[in-house]
Amino acid sequence: MQLTKDKNILIVGLGLLGGSYAMALSRQGFHVDAITRRQETVDYALSRGWIRAGDAKVNAELIGNADIIVFTLYPTVLLDWIAENGHLIKEGTIVTDVTGVKGHVTDQIQAALPEGVEYIGAHPMAGREVLGIENSDDSIFHGANYLVVPTEKNTEDAIALCEDLGWRLGFARVSRLSVQEHDRMIAFLSQLTHCIAVTLMCCSDEPNMEKYTGDSFRDLTRIARINDGMWSELFMCNREELLNQMDVFAKTFDQFRDALAQGDVQTMRSMMRHSTEQRAKFDKPKR
Amino acid sequence: MQLTKDKNILIVGLGLLGGSYAMALSRQGFHVDAITRRQETVDYALSRGWIRAGDAKVNAELIGNADIIVFTLYPTVLLDWIAENGHLIKEGTIVTDVTGVKGHVTDQIQAALPEGVEYIGAHPMAGREVLGIENSDDSIFHGANYLVVPTEKNTEDAIALCEDLGWRLGFARVSRLSVQEHDRMIAFLSQLTHCIAVTLMCCSDEPNMEKYTGDSFRDLTRIARINDGMWSELFMCNREELLNQMDVFAKTFDQFRDALAQGDVQTMRSMMRHSTEQRAKFDKPKR
Numbered sequence: 001m002q003l004t005k006d007k008n009i010l011i012v013g014l015g016l017l018g019g020s021y022a023m024a025l026s027r028q029g030f031h032v033d034a035i036t037r038r039q040e041t042v043d044y045a046l047s048r049g050w051i052r053a054g055d056a057k058v059n060a061e062l063i064g065n066a067d068i069i070v071f072t073l074y075p076t077v078l079l080d081w082i083a084e085n086g087h088l089i090k091e092g093t094i095v096t097d098v099t100g101v102k103g104h105v106t107d108q109i110q111a112a113l114p115e116g117v118e119y120i121g122a123h124p125m126a127g128r129e130v131l132g133i134e135n136s137d138d139s140i141f142h143g144a145n146y147l148v149v150p151t152e153k154n155t156e157d158a159i160a161l162c163e164d165l166g167w168r169l170g171f172a173r174v175s176r177l178s179v180q181e182h183d184r185m186i187a188f189l190s191q192l193t194h195c196i197a198v199t200l201m202c203c204s205d206e207p208n209m210e211k212y213t214g215d216s217f218r219d220l221t222r223i224a225r226i227n228d229g230m231w232s233e234l235f236m237c238n239r240e241e242l243l244n245q246m247d248v249f250a251k252t253f254d255q256f257r258d259a260l261a262q263g264d265v266q267t268m269r270s271m272m273r274h275s276t277e278q279r280a281k282f283d284k285p286k287r
Numbered sequence: 288m289q290l291t292k293d294k295n296i297l298i299v300g301l302g303l304l305g306g307s308y309a310m311a312l313s314r315q316g317f318h319v320d321a322i323t324r325r326q327e328t329v330d331y332a333l334s335r336g337w338i339r340a341g342d343a344k345v346n347a348e349l350i351g352n353a354d355i356i357v358f359t360l361y362p363t364v365l366l367d368w369i370a371e372n373g374h375l376i377k378e379g380t381i382v383t384d385v386t387g388v389k390g391h392v393t394d395q396i397q398a399a400l401p402e403g404v405e406y407i408g409a410h411p412m413a414g415r416e417v418l419g420i421e422n423s424d425d426s427i428f429h430g431a432n433y434l435v436v437p438t439e440k441n442t443e444d445a446i447a448l449c450e451d452l453g454w455r456l457g458f459a460r461v462s463r464l465s466v467q468e469h470d471r472m473i474a475f476l477s478q479l480t481h482c483i484a485v486t487l488m489c490c491s492d493e494p495n496m497e498k499y500t501g502d503s504f505r506d507l508t509r510i511a512r513i514n515d516g517m518w519s520e521l522f523m524c525n526r527e528e529l530l531n532q533m534d535v536f537a538k539t540f541d542q543f544r545d546a547l548a549q550g551d552v553q554t555m556r557s558m559m560r561h562s563t564e565q566r567a568k569f570d571k572p573k574r
Contacts, residue, residue: 125499125500125501125502126501126502127501127502144501144502145498145499145500145501147499173498175495175498175499177499185493185496185499186499188490188491188496189496189499189500189501189503189504190500190501190503190504192487193487193503193504193506193507194503195540195543195544195547196483196487196507196540197503197507197562198543198558198559198562199536199539199540199543199558200479200480200483200536201561201562201565201566202539202543202558202561202562202565203475203532203535203536203539204475204535205565206472208462209472209475209476209568209569210568210569211432211460211462212412212432212434212462212464212472212473212476213412213432213476213477213569214412214413214414214431214432214476214477215412215413215414215431216476216477216480216481216484216509216510217476217477217480217569218569218571219480219506219507219509219510220480220483220484220506220507220510221562221566221569222503222506222566223503223506223507224562224563224565224566225562225563225566225567226559226562226563228555228556228559228560228563229556231559232552232555232556232559235547235555236547236550236552239547239548239550242547243544243547243548245490246540246544246547247544248490248491249486249487249490250537250540250541250544252486252489252490253482253483253486253533253537254537256482256485256486256489257482257530257533257534257537260482260522260523260526260529260530260533261526261530263523263526265519265523268515268519268522269515269516269519271485271486271489272485272513272515272518272519273515274488274489275484275485275488275489275508275511275512275513276511276512276513276515278488278489278492278511279488279508279509279511279512280512281496281497282496282497282500282504282505282508284505
């Protein structure tokens, strides 16, 4: 199934990411409606032409009209929303999301939705360290990765539609991962890196360091400006995998420390060469 | 003392950094000469007008003519060069460098130079993850920090000249630090971050991760593409301070891990809020 322009897309939650979705899709002529908490956010999106209609309340008509619903909410808010309002979604609607963990939410969402409504998980690997619709910017999707996370309950039609949404948003790569693969991968690639950045900023309160620093410290701590409510929730939802990855990191860090303590230059250099070689794969694809 | 255009500046070592120095200074009309290992590097710099004269051999005339010498060499190569050729430097010449550690080299350089030649340490906090004069780019200095590291043996005249060099190169901030302050600060801000980046790239060889990653992992590992010869040398020259900083990091990381393991969301959130607040200071100054 392809994302066609006769479909009604409803976005629930117009934050940075929901706003960027609305921006990208409306610019291509798709029908986008939105439900979000604050009326001024609705007005902002309406005034820019990013949505056709919006409401700061749960609006049964907007929900019932939707062919595709994209939830851009925190994990717990998403689960509560579906528990309360899921019955308003019409049969045949495809539901997707942007949630950063999948194990914790996938079964619960699938169980809570009415018969005939299909949930297909997605995770756009893009964001900014600022919040809110006024910081929305669909260029964050360019060069970035979009992950589709199907389960055995999904139809090939819904998976294809979700993949098409990723391409339409402007992502450079769209991949499929199982729930378990996704959560292990994200624990390493995203959650661990946030733990490291926060740790670095909590190591020292020595004054004036900003006058002495180079770009490496700035790069490693860009994401240390962190939404504590959302990230602590994401960490708790993926606790076991994240603890595993933190332990692998701590052990490898300790190996490097031992090499330095023992003056074992060969081991340090061999880790550095391995690192250099591996890192070459991670350059952002050119558009 | 100010850096005036009647002065002869000699750069020893035209790599990425030496080349960028030559580029920045020659563009402003300063007299720049160079000694570097390979003739093709000399030719490259001559063809671009970055130097007035250059030699791939130790050239007594160029050295004897210099009022200011900037060494842009690895620590061990720098110490060897001065031991062999220091006697060719004329009285009154000011010698500076770009070495990333100071404790290990400062006393040795000061002791090895002839009477009447003054060494004033400097550390430009700018670089790229690529090597060589062909990657030189003086815009790396814009918005960046320049550290001057005097000892009690330095004259105010030489310190002022070295600071002026930092401003002329285009740095946004020029600061003075003692040798001990410098090496502690650099262990934390620069060396530790490189250890973390290398560790991250050595944690997992799982294939296809580049298809799933977001920008946070890319940012934290940009510097994982590392010159193993130079960095292992810098680490060994600052071993005690770096081990201290690695231990502080590991301990703080462990505190975060414990909070997660115990489901202590308040501690995690409080570390994240502290992190967010501290990070705000580190944004690059606008020009």
